[in-house]
Amino acid sequence: MKPMLIVISAPSGGGKSTLCDRLLQDYPEIVYSVSCTTREPRGSEEDGIDYHFLSRAAFDRLVADKAFLEHAEVHGNGYGTLVAPIREAFAEGLSVILDIDVQGAGQIRDYLKALPGNDPLRIRFVDIFIMPPSLEVLRARLEARGEDSPETIERRMKNAQDEIAKANQYRFRILNDDLDAAYRDLCGILDAMDGVAGEADRRAREAEKGEGERP
Secondary structure, three states: OOOOEEEEEOOOOOOHHHHHHHHHHHOOOEEEOOOEEOOOOOOOOOEOOOEEEOOHHHHHHHHHOOOEEEEEEEOOEEEEEEHHHHHHHHHOOOEEEEEOOHHHHHHHHHHHHOOOOOOHHHHOEEEEEEEOOOHHHHHHHHHHHOOOOHHHHHHHHHHHHHHHOOHHHOOEEEEOOOHHHHHHHHHHHHHHHHHHHHHHHHHHHHHHHHHHHOO
């Protein structure tokens, strides 16, 4: 697989973390994007592995320098995805996967639209939304996890409705009714997009060559 920028979104309980973990296990050429945050580490979290933990001043400087592919404020803390590590991964022949919400995915699309048409990040971008079978099934999954209070579950369900309403903004949507089937669909999309992006790469190189030959 040639380098791709892979954005995967889903409502909480939709299964995206499990699907992303399987991709990372099966595809050594895919790496996970480590986000930046201004919040304090929790439990056994490690800097550079779970997050890049930054001071508010450092985070704000990066925002001012337009160093983020996307960034947002969540519960009073800054979160963001740096562009530079993604480009470095591409240079090493690695794909990057981002487990991100619909707001962040929208920012990434806007960022990429502003890039030149032959930029590798723009050419080799794929966004995928993981759909739950129904809101009822999603609620049952959240309750079965036993991690959240009833109030938190209600908030997650409200967010899920808003996120699912924006699923059509994504190029691909996968129904996660059966995890193995959803994973096969995910791998199939990436395999297909590898070929599509490869053809786009070829056309971009030919266009650059043609411009270079003009008098």
